[in-house]
Amino acid sequence: MAAVRRWSAGDHGGMETLPNTTSQDRFRHVLLAADLDGSSAHAEDEAIDLAAAQGAVLLVLTVVPPVVLPRPLRRGSPGAERERRDHAAREIVARAAAKGVTATSVVWYGAPGEAILEATRTEHPDVVVLGSRKRTNLHRLFGSVSAHVADEAPCRVVIVPA
Numbered sequence: 001m002a003a004v005r006r007w008s009a010g011d012h013g014g015m016e017t018l019p020n021t022t023s024q025d026r027f028r029h030v031l032l033a034a035d036l037d038g039s040s041a042h043a044e045d046e047a048i049d050l051a052a053a054q055g056a057v058l059l060v061l062t063v064v065p066p067v068v069l070p071r072p073l074r075r076g077s078p079g080a081e082r083e084r085r086d087h088a089a090r091e092i093v094a095r096a097a098a099k100g101v102t103a104t105s106v107v108w109y110g111a112p113g114e115a116i117l118e119a120t121r122t123e124h125p126d127v128v129v130l131g132s133r134k135r136t137n138l139h140r141l142f143g144s145v146s147a148h149v150a151d152e153a154p155c156r157v158v159i160v161p162a
Contacts, residue, residue: 027054031125033116033149034062036088043131043160044092050129050158051101058096058103059123060089063115082107113148120153127156 032047034040051058062085089105096103108115120128132146150157 027051027056027126029123029125029127030054030056030058031116031119031123031128032058032060032092033112033119033128033130034060034089034092035112035131035145036062036085040131040162042162043129043158044095046158046160047129048092048096048099048101048103050127051096051103052099056101056126058093058101059119059125060092060096060103060105061116061119061123062086062089062105062107063112064107064109065112066110082109113145116145116149117152120149120155125155127158128153129158129160131162132159133162 027050030047030051032040032044034044047058047060050056064081064085086105086107089107093103093105106119108119110118116128116130119125128149130146130149132144146157146159150159
């Protein structure tokens with residue numbers, strides 16, 4: 001059984017290893033919050049491995065953020081972004097299935113941190129796994145999604161640095 005690694009959102013210096021879970025603490029439902037832009041690649045592997053080791057179901061959640069850029073600066077329509085995210089999430093599901101993990105995916109719309117927290121309230125996962133980027137001055141000013149989720153989630157949160 002793999003140890004659960006927890007990384008402190010305020011410290012990009014390293015991880016601490018938490019003890020292996022007991023049968024009473026066994027995870028049955030793992031929620032992977034995947035942003036699909038590179039910062040979640042290690043988190044994807046961690047969530048799949050954790051679900052496989054625990055015999056848990058994996059739910060891959062990705063969020064289409066609200067459109068805040070003016071039309072000339074947008075990369076595409078919200079529908080195209082949803083399709084891109086849905087395709088990438090289905091690839092993660094296929095990787096999980098290849099390791100024997102029962103997995104599914106869902107695409108939500110909204111502010112990523114709030115959408116992840118809403119998913120914890122509606123899906124009732126035992127643990128949320130998400131990636132974190134190296135903090136920049138902008139992240140320090142406005143806060144990061146991973147730190148917000150870690151502070152507010154009603155379940156365990158595993159933050160995996162990019």
